[in-house]
Amino acid sequence: xxxxxxxxxxxxxxxxxxxxxxxxxxxxxxxxxxxxxxxxxxxxxxxxxxxxxxxxxxxxxxxxxxxxxxxxxxxxxxxxxxxxxxxxxxxxxxxxxxxxxxxxxxxxxxxxxxxxxxxxxxxxxxxxxxxxxxxxxxxxxxxxxxxxxxxxxxxxxxxxxxxxxxx
Amino acid sequence: xxxxxxxxxxxxxxxxxxxxxxxxxxxxxxxxxxxxxxxxxxxxxxxxxxxxxxxxxxxxxxxxxxxxxxxxxxxxxxxxxxxxxxxxxxxxxxxxxxxxxxxxxxxxxxxxxxxxxxxxxxxxxxxxxxxxxxxxxxxxxxxxxxxxxxxxxxxxxxxxxxxxxxxxxxxxxxxxxxxxxxxxxxxxxxxxxxxxxxxxxxxxxxxxxxxxxxxxxxxxxxxxxxxxxxxxxxxxxxxxxxxxxxxxxxxxxxxxxxxxxxxxxxxxxxxxxxxxxxxxxxxxxxxxxxxxxxxxxxxxxxxxxxxxxxxxxxxxxxxxxxxxxxxxxxxxxxxxxxxxxxxxxxxxxxxxxxxxxxxxxxxxxxxxxxxxxxxxxxxxxxxxxxxxxxxxxxxxxxxxxxxxxxxxxxxxxxxxxxxxxxxxxxxxxxxxxxxxxxxxxxxxxxxxxxxxxxxxxxxxxxxxxxxxxxxxxxxxxxxxxxxxxxxxxxxxxxxxxxxxxxxxxxxxxxxxxx
Numbered sequence: 001x002x003x004x005x006x007x008x009x010x011x012x013x014x015x016x017x018x019x020x021x022x023x024x025x026x027x028x029x030x031x032x033x034x035x036x037x038x039x040x041x042x043x044x045x046x047x048x049x050x051x052x053x054x055x056x057x058x059x060x061x062x063x064x065x066x067x068x069x070x071x072x073x074x075x076x077x078x079x080x081x082x083x084x085x086x087x088x089x090x091x092x093x094x095x096x097x098x099x100x101x102x103x104x105x106x107x108x109x110x111x112x113x114x115x116x117x118x119x120x121x122x123x124x125x126x127x128x129x130x131x132x133x134x135x136x137x138x139x140x141x142x143x144x145x146x147x148x149x150x151x152x153x154x155x156x157x158x159x160x161x162x163x164x165x166x167x
Numbered sequence: 168x169x170x171x172x173x174x175x176x177x178x179x180x181x182x183x184x185x186x187x188x189x190x191x192x193x194x195x196x197x198x199x200x201x202x203x204x205x206x207x208x209x210x211x212x213x214x215x216x217x218x219x220x221x222x223x224x225x226x227x228x229x230x231x232x233x234x235x236x237x238x239x240x241x242x243x244x245x246x247x248x249x250x251x252x253x254x255x256x257x258x259x260x261x262x263x264x265x266x267x268x269x270x271x272x273x274x275x276x277x278x279x280x281x282x283x284x285x286x287x288x289x290x291x292x293x294x295x296x297x298x299x300x301x302x303x304x305x306x307x308x309x310x311x312x313x314x315x316x317x318x319x320x321x322x323x324x325x326x327x328x329x330x331x332x333x334x335x336x337x338x339x340x341x342x343x344x345x346x347x348x349x350x351x352x353x354x355x356x357x358x359x360x361x362x363x364x365x366x367x368x369x370x371x372x373x374x375x376x377x378x379x380x381x382x383x384x385x386x387x388x389x390x391x392x393x394x395x396x397x398x399x400x401x402x403x404x405x406x407x408x409x410x411x412x413x414x415x416x417x418x419x420x421x422x423x424x425x426x427x428x429x430x431x432x433x434x435x436x437x438x439x440x441x442x443x444x445x446x447x448x449x450x451x452x453x454x455x456x457x458x459x460x461x462x463x464x465x466x467x468x469x470x471x472x473x474x475x476x477x478x479x480x481x482x483x484x485x486x487x488x489x490x491x492x493x494x495x496x497x498x499x500x501x502x503x504x505x506x507x508x509x510x511x512x513x514x515x516x517x518x519x520x521x522x523x524x525x526x527x528x529x530x531x532x533x534x535x536x537x538x539x540x541x542x543x544x545x546x547x548x549x550x551x552x553x554x555x556x557x558x559x560x561x562x563x564x565x566x567x568x569x570x571x572x573x574x575x576x577x578x579x580x581x582x583x584x585x586x587x588x589x590x591x592x593x594x595x596x597x598x599x600x601x602x603x604x605x606x607x608x609x610x611x612x613x614x615x616x617x618x619x620x621x622x623x624x625x626x627x628x629x630x631x632x633x634x635x636x637x638x639x640x641x642x643x644x645x646x647x648x649x650x651x652x653x654x655x656x657x658x659x660x661x662x663x664x665x666x667x668x669x670x671x672x673x674x675x676x677x678x679x680x681x
Contacts, residue, residue, distance in 0.1 A: 030653045045639075103416075117417040122264075127468070128274070137457070138461055153681075159294075159674070161677050
């Protein structure tokens with residue numbers, strides 16, 4: 001992915017440039033989703049691999065978009081932990097649902113009141129990330145999003161960038 | 168056209184704002200008095216907000232002076248329309264768990280919006296005094312054309328969205344007061360317009376706080392009654408599984424691609440909903456954003472309990488024979504409320520439905536007026552002098568136009584409601600959400616992606632609505648246009664990458680690097 005040739009830049013991360021990686025993943029997952037959609041136009045209907053491709057694409061694009069927004073100077077810091085966990089939960093959940101057999105209506109096994117595959121969807125993908133991403137956002141807010149004094153600094157730097165004197 | 172009709176035509180996602188079919192009449196003194204009390208409270212808030220609205224900044228961004236709870240509840244209220252209380256439970260009743268994929272990404276979307284947009288937009292308001300999303304696009308790409316295109320996209324989608332929501336409001340008011348849909352449209356629109364014109368977004372925000380609280384409380388209470396009526400969640404599941412196992416299958420009665428497509432469109436598309444993300448400009452202290460995803464997501468999940476509970480409970484009750492199968496799935500909530508909850512709770516929910524629709528309509532009035540009065544003239548090189556006065560005038564024009572469309576356009580109103588969500592998503596997600604976080608994005612990439620989203624959505628939604636051409640089952644216009652506009656954005660930006668540096672002003676770079 002082409003990135004910018006600008007200066008001044010914030011310090012480059014010691015590890016891999018997660019911002020650049022995440023942008024690449026957005027493009028790759030958008031292509032995957034596009035291919036899954038395109039497969040529906042094939043004669044004979046949607047092939048069996050298309051839902052797998054779609055679920056990988058949609059899980060990755062959402063997590064990668066979060067990473068692009070969260071990255072500062074190319075790094076997402078310790079946010080790699082919740083982001084990886086969310087990816088495992090969402091992609092693993094969809095994968096589990098695609099792989100598990102349907103419930104037996106004669107002798108239904110229920111997890112917290114729902115058939116297993118429905119429970120994975122509702123509690124796993126729908127509910128579990130609530131305990132991860134909003135909490136991770138709050139947890140890392142000061143050092144990775146907007147610390148004390150950042151607002152003043154941005155205001156002053158923006159004024160200087162426009163050639164005006166900060167108040 | 169019914170929800171199922173829209174679904175089978177593959178065009179449902181955009182239609183999730185409102186129902187367009189008549190609801191059963193529930194004219195009861197308790198319900199009428201609670202609704203009158205509700206409208207009175209909204210009017211008082213509107214009058215108070217009008218006194219606080221003195222500048223265009225107050226009118227469009229609440230003077231950048233709201234707190235965290237007000238932001239969270241107003242985002243929750245604007246996100247949920249009447250669909251969450253009426254059409255959504257009806258859709259769950261019809262297609263089972265597949266309908267949950269519309270709200271399934273909710274645990275992720277608020278944090279995603281916070282990381283991707285909240286900080287950048289709030290900082291941009293700090294350094295550039297931006298008041299609209301097209302303002303931010305114009306500033307990001309130094310492009311009046313991109314700002315104008317985004318403004319036109321918003322205006323087109325807003326009028327369609329508003330018309331369907333105002334029709335839905337008319338149906339709810341008719342169901343409660345029995346005054347006819349036509350009078351319901353004008354009464355509902357009149358009340359909403361009165362506080363939107365006077366108090367602008369300040370009135371919108373604080374009525375949303377009241378309305379959002381009402382929606383959340385009503386949703387929790389109704390959910391408890393649904394569990395009681397169905398014999399607990401296990402009882403509900405066992406009843407349904409015996410008769411219709413596919414209903415509680417992971418995709419419900421949808422195909423996997425269709426269900427996953429909902430997840431994608433309503434997950435990623437949430438970043439392009441202007442009536443929601445526009446509110447990021449308004450937070451008084453940007454550092455309060457720390458708690459925004461937690462509070463908003465919690466409120467949203469609570470308010471969505473009714474959506475799931477009523478849908479599955481009514482399905483179990485009809486399977487059991489306790490209720491007759493519904494001729495119109497949109498009747499699931501009214502029939503459940505009238506048969507299984509105390510009348511006072513039914514009254515609160517009907518007011519809650521009106522509340523949800525009015526808060527969405529109010530947000531649309533405001534951003535539509537801003538697009539008309541601010542973004543489109545700025546893109547043409549003109550700036551309006553008295554933005555407060557013209558903001559109010561444009562609010563009236565848009566509201567009356569939408570109400571006339573709702574009343575007289577027949578099936579056209581259903582068509583207009585179809586493409587709102589998808590049009591917002593495909594035109595704004597790449598240029599705004601990704602563009603504010605990628606310095607390699609170019610002006611040409613932004614314009615190409617907005618143009619792609621606008622043209623694909625309008626052309627193929629028109630084809631589908633008039634049954635000239637429909638995509639295969641599972642492929643939605645909104646999903647396809649979103650993914651193509653994302654790819655167009657990256658592709659054209661890559662081809663024109665030498666111009667990336669020219670499209671970025673130094674102060675905007677500071678915001679993007681913050």
